[in-house]
Amino acid sequence: MIDFEKLRKVYKISKALNVKDVMVLVNAAKKKQYEPGDFLIKEGSMSREVFFINKGLIRVFAINDKGEEITTGVRYEDQMITSPNTVLFDQPAQYYFQAIERTETYSMDYEKIQNIMKENPKLEPYRKIVLQVLLKQAYKRIDTLILLTPEERYIKFVEDYPELQYRLHGKYIANILGITPVSLSRIRKRIATKKK
Amino acid sequence: MIDFEKLRKVYKISKALNVKDVMVLVNAAKKKQYEPGDFLIKEGSMSREVFFINKGLIRVFAINDKGEEITTGVRYEDQMITSPNTVLFDQPAQYYFQAIERTETYSMDYEKIQNIMKENPKLEPYRKIVLQVLLKQAYKRIDTLILLTPEERYIKFVEDYPELQYRLHGKYIANILGITPVSLSRIRKRIATKKK
DNA sequence: CTTCATAATTATCTTTTGTTAATCAGACCC
DNA sequence: GGGTCTGATTAACAAAAGATAATTATGAAG
Numbered sequence: 001m002i003d004f005e006k007l008r009k010v011y012k013i014s015k016a017l018n019v020k021d022v023m024v025l026v027n028a029a030k031k032k033q034y035e036p037g038d039f040l041i042k043e044g045s046m047s048r049e050v051f052f053i054n055k056g057l058i059r060v061f062a063i064n065d066k067g068e069e070i071t072t073g074v075r076y077e078d079q080m081i082t083s084p085n086t087v088l089f090d091q092p093a094q095y096y097f098q099a100i101e102r103t104e105t106y107s108m109d110y111e112k113i114q115n116i117m118k119e120n121p122k123l124e125p126y127r128k129i130v131l132q133v134l135l136k137q138a139y140k141r142i143d144t145l146i147l148l149t150p151e152e153r154y155i156k157f158v159e160d161y162p163e164l165q166y167r168l169h170g171k172y173i174a175n176i177l178g179i180t181p182v183s184l185s186r187i188r189k190r191i192a193t194k195k196k
Numbered sequence: 197m198i199d200f201e202k203l204r205k206v207y208k209i210s211k212a213l214n215v216k217d218v219m220v221l222v223n224a225a226k227k228k229q230y231e232p233g234d235f236l237i238k239e240g241s242m243s244r245e246v247f248f249i250n251k252g253l254i255r256v257f258a259i260n261d262k263g264e265e266i267t268t269g270v271r272y273e274d275q276m277i278t279s280p281n282t283v284l285f286d287q288p289a290q291y292y293f294q295a296i297e298r299t300e301t302y303s304m305d306y307e308k309i310q311n312i313m314k315e316n317p318k319l320e321p322y323r324k325i326v327l328q329v330l331l332k333q334a335y336k337r338i339d340t341l342i343l344l345t346p347e348e349r350y351i352k353f354v355e356d357y358p359e360l361q362y363r364l365h366g367k368y369i370a371n372i373l374g375i376t377p378v379s380l381s382r383i384r385k386r387i388a389t390k391k392k
Numbered sequence: 393c394t395t396c397a398t399a400a401t402t403a404t405c406t407t408t409t410g411t412t413a414a415t416c417a418g419a420c421c422c
Numbered sequence: 423g424g425g426t427c428t429g430a431t432t433a434a435c436a437a438a439a440g441a442t443a444a445t446t447a448t449g450a451a452g
Contacts, residue, residue: 062339062343064343070342072338072339072342072343084331084332084335088328088331088332089328089332128324128327131324131327131328131331132284132285132327134331135280135327135331135334136280136281136284136285138334138335138338139280141338142334142337142338142341143268145338145341145374146266146268146371146374147258147260147268175342176342178342
């Protein structure tokens with residue numbers, strides 16, 4: 001089941017909003033299971049499905065001009081995931097969203113969320129929160145990429161997301177940091193020898 | 197005066213919204229002038245002032261752990277600028293916002309915008325647009341930083357913002373691209389010799 | 393256990409970047 | 423004009439990253 005207390009923390013849900021209010025949304029959602037390799041949304045899709053990840057790990061990737069898959073980010077437990085391009089701008093998805101682990105989601109179409117929100121004024125304040133959280137994450141990421149060296153970015157990644165280094169292949173981590181897997185290997189070695 | 201037709205394009209303003217509706221906002225705004233070097237908002241400030249840049253150029257910068265100013269972005273004509281951290285999360289500004297050119301803005305506090313929006317339902321659909329545009333820009337920027345090499349980023353920068361290379365010092369451009377000014381010089385030279 | 397596939401590491405080499413310092417160029421003031 | 427300040431370029435060197443290929447895990451499937 002969904003852990004409501006964790007939700008409170010992640011989405012800064014006020015005490016005024018009780019389990020029942022949130023359950024209106026949860027009950028209207030469809031529960032889905034994805035196996036590793038399954039796609040939630042593919043590039044070019046017009047799907048407006050918004051997923052809440054209850055358990056599991058999703059990678060977001062694009063294909064560059066050399067035909068390589070470049071993982072631009074990941075999403076995991078208690079996070080929302082959707083194609084921002086489609087939901088916000090009515091344009092085809094520009095990324096693939098693929099399960100890395102066995103993943104359980106609750107999802108529904110964006111329009112349906114909007115309708116439920118309208119009928120439940122208590123939920124209204126939370127309409128903007130997802131957008132805001134995404135924006136803050138995005139700015140943080142840009143700063144990291146501009147201000148830090150690859151090695152510093154890796155150290156910060158491990159600090160910020162300690163579990164992810166075990167759940168993600170190095171090649172995905174390398175992509176996310178904007179470096180090559182070979183370079184990541186060397187950085188890891190460098191850090192290991194420095195520590196002594 | 198403000199060019200309403202340009203506004204339509206930039207903010208995807210629908211035909212249903214006429215000049216009069218928008219003027220409710222513009223008339224409530226304060227017109228301000230900034231000279232090069234002046235600050236709109238400083239790091240640590242709790243200002244919730246939202247600026248519309250009618251004319252001019254603003255740089256956003258942070259100070260890194262070595263005490264250097266690192267320009268993380270710029271804003272210019274027809275763009276909005278504010279401290280997202282303060283407006284969205286009620287936290288002190290984490291950047292300095294400084295005029296590079298003589299700049300003319302229309303501005304008002306975020307709360308006032310909210311009130312005017314409430315009283316003018318026609319404006320309501322545009323509440324989210326600024327946030328959405330910012331988010332899209334941010335994602336585009338992340339992709340650029342992850343997917344492209346420094347040289348490719350510079351070429352793209354010049355393609356995307358042809359005027360900015362003349363309006364901005366190279367050191368600011370270098371910061372924005374996540375490289376050093378020295379490296380930018382070399383990239384410029386490389387491109388110049390390649391072209392022949 | 394062996395085989396096969398994929399990922400991670402290592403090695404080698406080339407290219408690029410960072411760092412520091414020197415030089416050059418332009419703007420501005422006296 | 424000369425002097426000063428700041429920014430851009432260049433030079434020289436060290437450090438790091440990219441590219442490619444070989445080697446070494448690792449893990450799944452038979």
